[in-house]
Amino acid sequence: MTDQAIALIPERVRNSDAVAGQWKLIWRRFRRHRLALGAGVVILLIYLVALFAEVIAPVSSQTYDSRYTYAPPQRLKVAGYDTTGQFHLLYVNGYSMKVDPIALSRTYVPDPAVVIPVGFFVKGEPYRFWGLFDFDRHLIGPAETGKPFYLFGADRLGRDVFSRTVHGTRVSMSVGLIGVAISLVLGIILGGISGLYGGWVDDVIQRSIELINSIPTIPLWMGLAAAVPISADPILVYLWITIILSLIGWTDLARVVRGRFLSLKTEDFVIAAHLDGCSRMRIIWRHMVPSFMSHIIASVTLAIPTMILAETALSFLGIGLRPPVVSWGVLLQEAQNILAVSSAPWLFLPGLAVIVTVLALNFLGDGLRDAADPYEY
Numbered sequence: 327m328t329d330q331a332i333a334l335i336p337e338r339v340r341n342s343d344a345v346a347g348q349w350k351l352i353w354r355r356f357r358r359h360r361l362a363l364g365a366g367v368v369i370l371l372i373y374l375v376a377l378f379a380e381v382i383a384p385v386s387s388q389t390y391d392s393r394y395t396y397a398p399p400q401r402l403k404v405a406g407y408d409t410t411g412q413f414h415l416l417y418v419n420g421y422s423m424k425v426d427p428i429a430l431s432r433t434y435v436p437d438p439a440v441v442i443p444v445g446f447f448v449k450g451e452p453y454r455f456w457g458l459f460d461f462d463r464h465l466i467g468p469a470e471t472g473k474p475f476y477l478f479g480a481d482r483l484g485r486d487v488f489s490r491t492v493h494g495t496r497v498s499m500s501v502g503l504i505g506v507a508i509s510l511v512l513g514i515i516l517g518g519i520s521g522l523y524g525g526w527v528d529d530v531i532q533r534s535i536e537l538i539n540s541i542p543t544i545p546l547w548m549g550l551a552a553a554v555p556i557s558a559d560p561i562l563v564y565l566w567i568t569i570i571l572s573l574i575g576w577t578d579l580a581r582v583v584r585g586r587f588l589s590l591k592t593e594d595f596v597i598a599a600h601l602d603g604c605s606r607m608r609i610i611w612r613h614m615v616p617s618f619m620s621h622i623i624a625s626v627t628l629a630i631p632t633m634i635l636a637e638t639a640l641s642f643l644g645i646g647l648r649p650p651v652v653s654w655g656v657l658l659q660e661a662q663n664i665l666a667v668s669s670a671p672w673l674f675l676p677g678l679a680v681i682v683t684v685l686a687l688n689f690l691g692d693g694l695r696d697a698a699d700p701y702e703y
Contacts, residue, residue: 397474490657579622
């Protein structure tokens with residue numbers, strides 16, 4: 327329909343679902359899914375945390391202070407006075423240390439007499455932002471450098487669990503995003519070829535998918551991860567883990583694409599493209615894939631949580647990412663011993679980030695999947 331013809335349509339009809347485009351219909355229906363819309367905002371915030379991890383974290387992921395090993399979380403308080411009567415809008419209380427005369431272990435308890443002012447965009451530990459710019463400002467932190475500030479507590483080396491969780495967001499979320507991107511390319515190409523060509527090509531690809539799906543997941547992960555040398559560079563390990571997850575995660579998307587191609591390859595616009603002399607790859611990418619792109623987006627959104635959980639499980643078992651790389655799975659590995667369960671339960675807080683992220687991605691995926699069929703009410 328030309329622009330002149332659309333202009334002749336009354337505005338009330340023009341804004342109705344009868345003449346709206348596919349993406350406009352998807353957006354209208356997605357807006358009515360309040361839970362999915364809220365989940366989308368949460369995911370956007372999580373990716374912003376991943377992008378600006380150095381700014382948001384009070385210190386780097388490797389900064390430690392042995393004076394505060396297993397220090398409990400400090401509660402952020404609003405509007406209070408210190409011992410001198412000075413007013414502070416935000417502050418935390420310091421610690422007082424007690425030594426057990428029998429076990430010779432140190433325990434920390436909040437000391438109301440010690441007030442540590444907290445500010446925004448405070449000057450702190452210098453860092454290299456995105457590896458490009460030297461910077462020393464942090465979104466939140468103690469107003470005076472050198473003061474203890476542990477919103478999520480400290481680990482066995484006195485490292486800030488909150489800062490490490492923030493830095494781990496970048497690794498865990500990027501593994502899911504990059505892994506799904508690779509799986510998306512493999513799934514569309516192999517699924518498209520399988521559905522478009524059919525015959526023995528379809529049989530080979532489908533039998534390969536069934537073979538991969540028939541292998542137990544954990545032993546397969548362990549076998550592939552064992553091929554990565556222990557002494558390998560952390561960046562190389564990160565790359566290999568992402569590739570491993572991608573090689574396993576493309577099968578479901580490939581079957582979805584194959585089913586859509588089987589139903590579309592007899593449509594008039596595909597036959598017309600064949601008669602016009604278009605190559606098969608052009609037909610796949612320019613004609614068939616755009617027609618069900620909304621379904622692919624929904625499938626990808628639901629696949630990212632699987633990638634994140636897989637990386638977390640691998641790192642937790644010690645066969646995935648390894649220190650000094652910081653991810654949510656690596657952080658949860660610190661909570662494997664009985665001491666963490668009994669005396670330092672805050673080491674499980676990175677698991678809360680995994681739960682929130684996976685739930686938000688699932689809610690977002692459900693909303694996108696429902697909105698992908700805007701004519702179904």
